[in-house]
Amino acid sequence: MSTLKEAPPALEVRGLRTQFPGRQGLVRAVDGVSFAIRRGEILGLVGESGSGKSVTGFSILGLVEPPGKVVAGEVLLAGRRISGLDGAAMRRIRGAEVAMVFQDPLMTLNPVLRIGTQMAAAVRAHDRVSRAAAWDRAEQALTTVGIPSPRARLDAYPHQLSGGMRQRVAIATALLHRPKAIIADEPTTALDVSIQGQILAEVRRLADETGTAFLWITHDLAVVSSLADALCVMYAGRVVERGPADAVIAAPRHPYTVALVGSVPSGHAPGARLPQLAAGLPPRGADGAPDSGCPFRTRCPRATEVCAAPPPERDFGAGHTALCHHPVEAAA
Numbered sequence: 001m002s003t004l005k006e007a008p009p010a011l012e013v014r015g016l017r018t019q020f021p022g023r024q025g026l027v028r029a030v031d032g033v034s035f036a037i038r039r040g041e042i043l044g045l046v047g048e049s050g051s052g053k054s055v056t057g058f059s060i061l062g063l064v065e066p067p068g069k070v071v072a073g074e075v076l077l078a079g080r081r082i083s084g085l086d087g088a089a090m091r092r093i094r095g096a097e098v099a100m101v102f103q104d105p106l107m108t109l110n111p112v113l114r115i116g117t118q119m120a121a122a123v124r125a126h127d128r129v130s131r132a133a134a135w136d137r138a139e140q141a142l143t144t145v146g147i148p149s150p151r152a153r154l155d156a157y158p159h160q161l162s163g164g165m166r167q168r169v170a171i172a173t174a175l176l177h178r179p180k181a182i183i184a185d186e187p188t189t190a191l192d193v194s195i196q197g198q199i200l201a202e203v204r205r206l207a208d209e210t211g212t213a214f215l216w217i218t219h220d221l222a223v224v225s226s227l228a229d230a231l232c233v234m235y236a237g238r239v240v241e242r243g244p245a246d247a248v249i250a251a252p253r254h255p256y257t258v259a260l261v262g263s264v265p266s267g268h269a270p271g272a273r274l275p276q277l278a279a280g281l282p283p284r285g286a287d288g289a290p291d292s293g294c295p296f297r298t299r300c301p302r303a304t305e306v307c308a309a310p311p312p313e314r315d316f317g318a319g320h321t322a323l324c325h326h327p328v329e330a331a332a
Protein backbone atom coordinates (compact mmCIF):
# COMPACT_ATOMS: atom_id res chain seq x y z
CA MET A 1 0.00 0.00 0.00
CA SER A 2 1.35 3.41 -0.90
CA THR A 3 2.21 5.69 1.98
CA LEU A 4 2.12 8.71 -0.30
CA LYS A 5 -1.25 10.31 0.21
CA GLU A 6 -2.49 13.23 -1.81
CA ALA A 7 -3.09 16.31 0.34
CA PRO A 8 -6.79 16.91 1.00
CA PRO A 9 -8.36 19.80 -0.90
CA ALA A 10 -8.04 23.23 0.73
CA LEU A 11 -11.84 23.50 0.71
CA GLU A 12 -14.30 20.73 0.06
CA VAL A 13 -18.07 20.84 0.09
CA ARG A 14 -20.09 17.61 0.01
CA GLY A 15 -23.81 17.38 -0.60
CA LEU A 16 -24.63 20.82 0.78
CA ARG A 17 -28.33 21.63 1.13
CA THR A 18 -29.70 24.90 2.46
CA GLN A 19 -33.37 25.78 2.67
CA PHE A 20 -35.55 28.76 3.49
CA PRO A 21 -39.24 28.65 4.30
CA GLY A 22 -41.17 30.35 1.51
CA ARG A 23 -44.79 31.17 0.87
CA GLN A 24 -45.08 28.29 -1.60
CA GLY A 25 -43.16 25.76 0.44
CA LEU A 26 -39.47 25.35 1.07
CA VAL A 27 -37.01 27.26 -1.10
CA ARG A 28 -34.21 24.80 -1.83
CA ALA A 29 -31.64 27.54 -2.34
CA VAL A 30 -28.73 25.07 -2.33
CA ASP A 31 -29.80 21.61 -3.37
CA GLY A 32 -26.97 19.11 -3.03
CA VAL A 33 -23.85 21.04 -4.04
CA SER A 34 -20.42 19.38 -3.98
CA PHE A 35 -17.02 20.62 -5.10
CA ALA A 36 -13.38 20.63 -4.05
CA ILE A 37 -10.75 23.36 -4.43
CA ARG A 38 -7.05 22.56 -4.19
CA ARG A 39 -4.37 24.83 -2.68
CA GLY A 40 -3.79 27.84 -4.90
CA GLU A 41 -6.73 26.96 -7.12
CA ILE A 42 -9.48 29.41 -8.09
CA LEU A 43 -12.92 27.88 -8.59
CA GLY A 44 -15.49 30.10 -10.28
CA LEU A 45 -19.07 29.54 -9.12
CA VAL A 46 -21.25 31.01 -11.85
CA GLY A 47 -24.93 31.25 -12.60
CA GLU A 48 -27.59 33.87 -12.94
CA SER A 49 -29.16 35.77 -10.06
CA GLY A 50 -31.02 33.54 -7.62
CA SER A 51 -29.22 30.31 -8.58
CA GLY A 52 -27.89 29.86 -5.05
CA LYS A 53 -24.30 31.10 -5.30
CA SER A 54 -24.33 33.50 -2.35
CA VAL A 55 -26.23 31.08 -0.13
CA THR A 56 -23.56 28.47 -0.92
CA GLY A 57 -20.90 30.91 0.33
CA PHE A 58 -22.84 31.81 3.47
CA SER A 59 -23.52 28.13 4.18
CA ILE A 60 -19.81 27.29 4.03
CA LEU A 61 -19.05 30.06 6.50
CA GLY A 62 -21.85 29.12 8.89
CA LEU A 63 -23.54 32.47 8.28
CA VAL A 64 -27.02 31.40 7.18
CA GLU A 65 -29.51 33.29 9.34
CA PRO A 66 -32.63 31.55 10.69
CA PRO A 67 -35.20 30.66 9.49
CA GLY A 68 -32.77 29.64 6.75
CA LYS A 69 -31.01 26.38 7.58
CA VAL A 70 -28.24 24.16 6.31
CA VAL A 71 -30.06 20.83 6.38
CA ALA A 72 -27.41 18.52 4.95
CA GLY A 73 -23.85 18.30 3.79
CA GLU A 74 -20.30 18.67 4.99
CA VAL A 75 -17.69 21.39 4.67
CA LEU A 76 -14.03 20.42 5.08
CA LEU A 77 -11.07 22.75 5.35
CA ALA A 78 -7.82 20.97 4.52
CA GLY A 79 -9.57 17.73 5.41
CA ARG A 80 -11.00 18.98 8.71
CA ARG A 81 -14.76 19.12 9.06
CA ILE A 82 -15.94 22.62 9.96
CA SER A 83 -19.65 22.20 9.31
CA GLY A 84 -21.66 21.64 12.46
CA LEU A 85 -19.17 23.43 14.74
CA ASP A 86 -20.71 25.68 17.37
CA GLY A 87 -20.75 29.47 17.01
CA ALA A 88 -17.62 30.11 19.09
CA ALA A 89 -15.57 27.47 17.23
CA MET A 90 -16.77 28.83 13.89
CA ARG A 91 -15.81 32.40 14.88
CA ARG A 92 -12.27 31.18 15.62
CA ILE A 93 -12.03 29.71 12.14
CA ARG A 94 -13.71 32.56 10.24
CA GLY A 95 -11.21 35.24 9.35
CA ALA A 96 -8.29 33.00 10.27
CA GLU A 97 -8.64 29.79 8.27
CA VAL A 98 -11.40 30.78 5.89
CA ALA A 99 -12.12 34.39 5.06
CA MET A 100 -14.57 36.27 2.92
CA VAL A 101 -14.72 39.25 0.59
CA PHE A 102 -18.04 40.77 -0.43
CA GLN A 103 -19.16 42.92 -3.35
CA ASP A 104 -19.40 45.94 -1.09
CA PRO A 105 -16.28 46.34 1.07
CA LEU A 106 -18.25 48.74 3.26
CA MET A 107 -20.08 45.66 4.54
CA THR A 108 -16.91 44.69 6.39
CA LEU A 109 -15.16 48.05 6.79
CA ASN A 110 -16.31 50.30 9.60
CA PRO A 111 -16.76 53.84 8.17
CA VAL A 112 -15.73 55.62 11.39
CA LEU A 113 -12.46 53.77 12.01
CA ARG A 114 -9.14 54.23 10.24
CA ILE A 115 -8.16 51.38 7.92
CA GLY A 116 -5.13 50.60 10.10
CA THR A 117 -7.19 50.42 13.28
CA GLN A 118 -9.57 47.89 11.75
CA MET A 119 -6.90 45.80 10.10
CA ALA A 120 -4.84 45.72 13.29
CA ALA A 121 -7.97 44.62 15.18
CA ALA A 122 -8.45 41.86 12.60
CA VAL A 123 -4.87 40.71 13.20
CA ARG A 124 -5.33 40.77 16.97
CA ALA A 125 -8.67 38.95 16.81
CA HIS A 126 -6.72 35.76 16.15
CA ASP A 127 -3.07 36.45 17.05
CA ARG A 128 -1.63 37.80 20.31
CA VAL A 129 0.71 40.45 18.98
CA SER A 130 1.40 44.04 20.03
CA ARG A 131 -0.49 46.92 18.44
CA ALA A 132 2.65 48.03 16.66
CA ALA A 133 3.29 44.55 15.28
CA ALA A 134 -0.35 44.35 14.14
CA TRP A 135 0.00 47.66 12.26
CA ASP A 136 3.18 46.33 10.63
CA ARG A 137 1.32 43.20 9.52
CA ALA A 138 -1.45 45.39 8.12
CA GLU A 139 1.07 47.48 6.21
CA GLN A 140 2.68 44.37 4.76
CA ALA A 141 -0.72 43.05 3.73
CA LEU A 142 -1.52 46.28 1.86
CA THR A 143 1.81 46.01 0.06
CA THR A 144 0.98 42.43 -0.91
CA VAL A 145 -2.17 43.51 -2.74
CA GLY A 146 -0.36 46.29 -4.59
CA ILE A 147 -1.49 49.34 -2.62
CA PRO A 148 0.98 52.22 -3.02
CA SER A 149 2.07 54.21 0.08
CA PRO A 150 0.54 51.63 2.41
CA ARG A 151 1.43 53.46 5.63
CA ALA A 152 -0.52 56.53 4.52
CA ARG A 153 -3.52 54.35 3.58
CA LEU A 154 -3.57 52.86 7.05
CA ASP A 155 -4.29 56.33 8.41
CA ALA A 156 -7.19 56.88 6.01
CA TYR A 157 -10.88 56.32 6.65
CA PRO A 158 -12.69 54.01 4.22
CA HIS A 159 -14.53 56.88 2.45
CA GLN A 160 -11.18 58.50 1.63
CA LEU A 161 -10.25 55.57 -0.61
CA SER A 162 -11.56 54.78 -4.08
CA GLY A 163 -13.85 51.76 -4.56
CA GLY A 164 -10.97 49.78 -6.07
CA MET A 165 -8.65 50.64 -3.17
CA ARG A 166 -11.32 49.70 -0.63
CA GLN A 167 -11.73 46.33 -2.30
CA ARG A 168 -7.97 45.79 -2.21
CA VAL A 169 -8.08 46.60 1.51
CA ALA A 170 -10.84 44.00 1.94
CA ILE A 171 -8.75 41.40 0.08
CA ALA A 172 -5.66 42.33 2.11
CA THR A 173 -7.69 41.95 5.32
CA ALA A 174 -8.98 38.56 4.19
CA LEU A 175 -5.38 37.47 3.56
CA LEU A 176 -4.00 38.66 6.94
CA HIS A 177 -3.99 35.22 8.51
CA ARG A 178 -3.04 33.35 5.34
CA PRO A 179 -6.36 31.47 5.29
CA LYS A 180 -6.67 28.13 3.56
CA ALA A 181 -9.57 29.49 1.53
CA ILE A 182 -11.22 32.78 0.65
CA ILE A 183 -14.82 33.03 -0.43
CA ALA A 184 -15.24 36.08 -2.65
CA ASP A 185 -18.83 37.04 -3.52
CA GLU A 186 -18.95 39.32 -6.59
CA PRO A 187 -15.99 41.35 -5.28
CA THR A 188 -15.22 43.19 -8.50
CA THR A 189 -18.72 43.60 -9.90
CA ALA A 190 -19.10 47.22 -8.80
CA LEU A 191 -15.68 48.30 -10.08
CA ASP A 192 -14.83 49.73 -13.45
CA VAL A 193 -13.32 47.40 -15.98
CA SER A 194 -9.67 48.45 -15.80
CA ILE A 195 -9.60 48.39 -11.98
CA GLN A 196 -11.36 45.05 -12.06
CA GLY A 197 -8.69 43.68 -14.42
CA GLN A 198 -5.89 44.84 -12.12
CA ILE A 199 -7.50 43.26 -9.08
CA LEU A 200 -8.12 39.97 -10.88
CA ALA A 201 -4.46 39.86 -11.90
CA GLU A 202 -3.45 40.45 -8.26
CA VAL A 203 -5.78 37.71 -7.06
CA ARG A 204 -4.33 35.25 -9.58
CA ARG A 205 -0.83 36.08 -8.36
CA LEU A 206 -1.87 35.84 -4.68
CA ALA A 207 -3.46 32.42 -5.19
CA ASP A 208 -0.27 31.19 -6.87
CA GLU A 209 2.07 32.71 -4.27
CA THR A 210 0.17 32.06 -1.03
CA GLY A 211 -1.55 28.78 -1.91
CA THR A 212 -4.86 30.21 -0.70
CA ALA A 213 -7.78 28.60 -2.50
CA PHE A 214 -10.47 30.93 -3.82
CA LEU A 215 -14.17 30.31 -4.35
CA TRP A 216 -14.99 33.15 -6.73
CA ILE A 217 -18.74 33.76 -6.91
CA THR A 218 -19.95 35.73 -9.89
CA HIS A 219 -22.61 35.97 -12.55
CA ASP A 220 -19.97 37.47 -14.84
CA LEU A 221 -18.56 34.77 -17.06
CA ALA A 222 -16.00 37.17 -18.54
CA VAL A 223 -14.46 37.57 -15.08
CA VAL A 224 -14.02 33.88 -14.42
CA SER A 225 -12.88 33.11 -17.95
CA SER A 226 -9.73 35.11 -17.27
CA LEU A 227 -9.34 34.17 -13.61
CA ALA A 228 -10.59 30.72 -12.68
CA ASP A 229 -8.92 27.35 -13.06
CA ALA A 230 -12.19 25.48 -12.79
CA LEU A 231 -15.87 26.32 -12.99
CA CYS A 232 -19.07 25.11 -11.40
CA VAL A 233 -22.20 26.33 -13.15
CA MET A 234 -25.21 26.60 -10.83
CA TYR A 235 -28.83 26.51 -11.77
CA ALA A 236 -31.73 26.34 -9.30
CA GLY A 237 -29.48 25.36 -6.41
CA ARG A 238 -27.61 22.61 -8.26
CA VAL A 239 -24.29 22.40 -10.04
CA VAL A 240 -25.37 21.45 -13.57
CA GLU A 241 -21.93 21.57 -15.23
CA ARG A 242 -18.37 21.58 -13.97
CA GLY A 243 -14.86 21.27 -15.32
CA PRO A 244 -11.69 23.12 -16.26
CA ALA A 245 -12.64 26.75 -16.95
CA ASP A 246 -11.32 26.82 -20.51
CA ALA A 247 -13.10 23.57 -21.44
CA VAL A 248 -16.43 24.69 -19.98
CA ILE A 249 -16.27 28.08 -21.71
CA ALA A 250 -14.91 26.83 -25.04
CA ALA A 251 -17.16 23.77 -25.24
CA PRO A 252 -20.12 24.07 -22.86
CA ARG A 253 -22.24 20.90 -22.80
CA HIS A 254 -25.25 21.74 -20.65
CA PRO A 255 -27.82 23.79 -22.60
CA TYR A 256 -27.96 26.22 -19.66
CA THR A 257 -24.21 26.83 -19.84
CA VAL A 258 -24.50 27.20 -23.60
CA ALA A 259 -27.06 29.95 -23.03
CA LEU A 260 -24.84 31.62 -20.40
CA VAL A 261 -21.77 31.52 -22.63
CA GLY A 262 -23.82 32.69 -25.59
CA SER A 263 -25.09 35.69 -23.67
CA VAL A 264 -21.61 37.08 -23.05
CA PRO A 265 -21.05 39.92 -25.50
CA SER A 266 -18.60 38.99 -28.25
CA GLY A 267 -14.97 39.66 -27.51
CA HIS A 268 -15.45 38.56 -23.88
CA ALA A 269 -14.73 42.08 -22.68
CA PRO A 270 -13.71 41.85 -19.05
CA GLY A 271 -16.48 43.12 -16.84
CA ALA A 272 -19.19 42.70 -19.44
CA ARG A 273 -22.35 41.88 -17.54
CA LEU A 274 -24.29 38.79 -18.27
CA PRO A 275 -27.80 39.66 -19.35
CA GLN A 276 -30.55 37.83 -17.48
CA LEU A 277 -31.81 34.79 -19.29
CA ALA A 278 -35.54 34.60 -19.83
CA ALA A 279 -37.39 34.18 -16.56
CA GLY A 280 -38.25 30.68 -15.46
CA LEU A 281 -38.49 28.60 -12.34
CA PRO A 282 -37.71 24.94 -11.89
CA PRO A 283 -40.81 22.79 -12.24
CA ARG A 284 -42.52 21.91 -8.97
CA GLY A 285 -44.64 19.00 -7.85
CA ALA A 286 -48.01 19.18 -6.14
CA ASP A 287 -46.41 19.81 -2.72
CA GLY A 288 -44.44 22.77 -4.06
CA ALA A 289 -41.16 20.86 -3.99
CA PRO A 290 -39.03 20.81 -7.13
CA ASP A 291 -39.21 17.37 -8.71
CA SER A 292 -36.16 15.25 -9.38
CA GLY A 293 -36.16 15.96 -13.12
CA CYS A 294 -33.87 18.46 -14.80
CA PRO A 295 -34.65 21.88 -13.28
CA PHE A 296 -33.83 23.63 -16.57
CA ARG A 297 -36.24 21.65 -18.73
CA THR A 298 -39.01 24.24 -18.81
CA ARG A 299 -36.57 26.70 -20.42
CA CYS A 300 -34.46 24.27 -22.39
CA PRO A 301 -34.57 24.17 -26.19
CA ARG A 302 -33.44 20.52 -26.17
CA ALA A 303 -35.88 19.22 -23.56
CA THR A 304 -37.94 16.09 -24.22
CA GLU A 305 -40.21 13.97 -22.03
CA VAL A 306 -37.24 12.08 -20.64
CA CYS A 307 -36.04 15.28 -18.92
CA ALA A 308 -38.73 14.78 -16.26
CA ALA A 309 -36.47 11.96 -14.98
CA PRO A 310 -33.32 12.76 -12.97
CA PRO A 311 -30.58 13.83 -15.41
CA PRO A 312 -27.56 11.52 -15.62
CA GLU A 313 -24.04 12.81 -15.10
CA ARG A 314 -22.27 12.85 -18.45
CA ASP A 315 -18.50 12.64 -18.40
CA PHE A 316 -16.56 14.45 -21.14
CA GLY A 317 -13.11 13.70 -19.73
CA ALA A 318 -10.57 15.76 -17.77
CA GLY A 319 -13.11 16.41 -15.02
CA HIS A 320 -15.63 18.06 -17.37
CA THR A 321 -19.14 16.79 -16.57
CA ALA A 322 -22.73 17.91 -17.02
CA LEU A 323 -26.03 16.72 -15.56
CA CYS A 324 -28.09 16.42 -18.71
CA HIS A 325 -30.16 13.99 -20.79
CA HIS A 326 -29.32 15.80 -24.02
CA PRO A 327 -25.90 17.42 -23.72
CA VAL A 328 -24.65 19.59 -26.54
CA GLU A 329 -22.06 17.95 -28.78
CA ALA A 330 -18.62 19.57 -28.90
CA ALA A 331 -17.97 21.43 -32.15
CA ALA A 332 -15.60 19.45 -34.37
Ligand SMILES: Nc1ncnc2c1ncn2[C@@H]1O[C@H](COP(=O)(O)OP(=O)(O)OP(=O)(O)O)[C@@H](O)[C@H]1O
Pocket residue numbers: 020021027029047048049050051052053054055056068219
Ligand atom coordinates in the same frame (compact mmCIF):
# COMPACT_ATOMS: atom_id res chain seq x y z
N1 LIG B 1 -32.84 35.14 3.64
C1 LIG B 1 -33.52 34.50 2.69
N2 LIG B 1 -34.80 34.15 2.86
C2 LIG B 1 -35.50 33.49 1.92
N3 LIG B 1 -34.98 33.12 0.74
C3 LIG B 1 -33.70 33.43 0.49
C4 LIG B 1 -32.89 34.14 1.45
N4 LIG B 1 -31.65 34.30 0.92
C5 LIG B 1 -31.69 33.73 -0.31
N5 LIG B 1 -32.91 33.20 -0.56
C6 LIG B 1 -33.31 32.51 -1.79
O1 LIG B 1 -32.31 31.57 -2.13
C7 LIG B 1 -32.15 31.50 -3.54
C8 LIG B 1 -30.70 31.67 -3.88
O2 LIG B 1 -30.27 32.98 -3.57
P1 LIG B 1 -28.77 33.48 -3.74
O3 LIG B 1 -28.69 34.84 -3.15
O4 LIG B 1 -27.83 32.45 -3.24
O5 LIG B 1 -28.60 33.57 -5.30
P2 LIG B 1 -27.37 34.12 -6.12
O6 LIG B 1 -27.11 33.11 -7.17
O7 LIG B 1 -26.24 34.44 -5.21
O8 LIG B 1 -27.96 35.43 -6.75
P3 LIG B 1 -27.36 36.92 -6.75
O9 LIG B 1 -26.32 36.91 -7.81
O10 LIG B 1 -28.55 37.75 -7.10
O11 LIG B 1 -26.83 37.16 -5.36
C9 LIG B 1 -33.05 32.56 -4.14
O12 LIG B 1 -34.22 31.94 -4.61
C10 LIG B 1 -33.34 33.47 -2.97
O13 LIG B 1 -34.61 34.05 -3.12
